[in-house]
Amino acid sequence: MNQSVIKALKLLDYFTEETPELTLKDITIQSNLPKATAYRLLSSLEQEGFLVKSKESEYDSRYRLGIKLxxxxxxxxxxxxxxxxxxxxxxxxxxxINEVIHLAIANDDKATYIEKVDSKRALRLYTKIGKTVPLYLGSGPKLLLAFLHSDKQLRILRELSMSSVNESAQIDLEDLKLELEVIQTQGYSVSKGEQDHDTTGISYPIFNHKKEVIAALAVSGLSSHFEGDNLRLIKDAASRFAHQISINMGYRQY
Incomplete structure (x- = not known):
């Protein structure tokens, strides 16, 4: 990790319940850093919202932890x-349903898998907890993108339209926009072979007490399992369990 980043993050440890505010002089003494270096690091933390600065005197400043933390x-x-x-x-x-179950959340401009339960089938999907993927790749990420605040969704789509990854991933932005509208309307998302060959994913939203989508409950498995009556059973079960999780997160329909 970049040494400047490490030094800056360590400065945050000096703020405690006993000393919620510190001056530049205090931090310089505790960190044993040159005053100019300490000031530069503190200024960076202040700029990003990790610290708040108030003027102590003509020669010193006082800092406290910021709202970003x-x-x-x-x-x-x-x-x-x-x-x-x-x-x-x-x-x-x-x-x-004996399929792999994932839990994914939006993490800035990507989706992160934060939980997983494997099926008992011989085939295993090697998605690791902590794996991060673009918000346009897979049923869970797409569902999260579909229910993002409109301003953030538009920004991500705008950045995607200007990115070279658009060509390599063979993404049609107009098709993606239409797909996001369909997901919003039907309340779930489907993907086929987007992250793993010959696999299908179906995801349903998990809501909080503010009726915001905070996660995607995703079911994944061989595409041959997602057909006919079995597909209907999978969709019914996934929808039902996503709703139960939402209720336990404080969601109410009324």
Whole structure:
């Protein structure tokens, strides 16, 4: 990791319950850094919202932790909470339909898989917890993209239209936009062979108490399993369990 980043992050450790505010002089003494170096690192943290600065005097400044850390803390807490709540339902769903179950969340401009339950079939999908993929690749990521705030969704699509990855991934942006509209209308997403060959994924949204989509519950397996009556059973079960997880996350339809 970049040494400047490490030094900057270590400065945050000096802010405690006992010392919620520190001056530049305090931090220089505790960190044993040159004043100019400490000031540069603190300025970077302030610029990104990790610290808030107020003028102490003509020669010094006072710092306290910024709102950005609270936002990140809430984000981590939400991830821990949804994993804890969703895991038993995911295990029950996997037992009922015998397919791989994933839990994915939007993470900035990508999707991250934060939980997984394997099926008992011989075929295993080697998706690791923590794997990050683009929001246009797979049923779970696409569902998350479809339900993002419109401003953020438009920004991601605009950046995608200017990216060279668009050509290599053979993405038709107009088709993608239409697909996102379909996902919003029908309330679930489907992908075929987008992340793994000969596999199909179906994902349903998980809502919080604000009726916001906070995660995607994804079912994945061989495409041959996602046909006829079995497809109807998979969709019914995945929809039902996604709704149960949502209810346990505080979601109410009324």
């Amino acid at each position: 609270m936002e990140l803390g809430y984000r981590v807490a939400d991830q821990i909470e949804i994993r804890r709540i969703a895991k038993p339902f995911m295990e029950s769903l996997a037992h009922e």
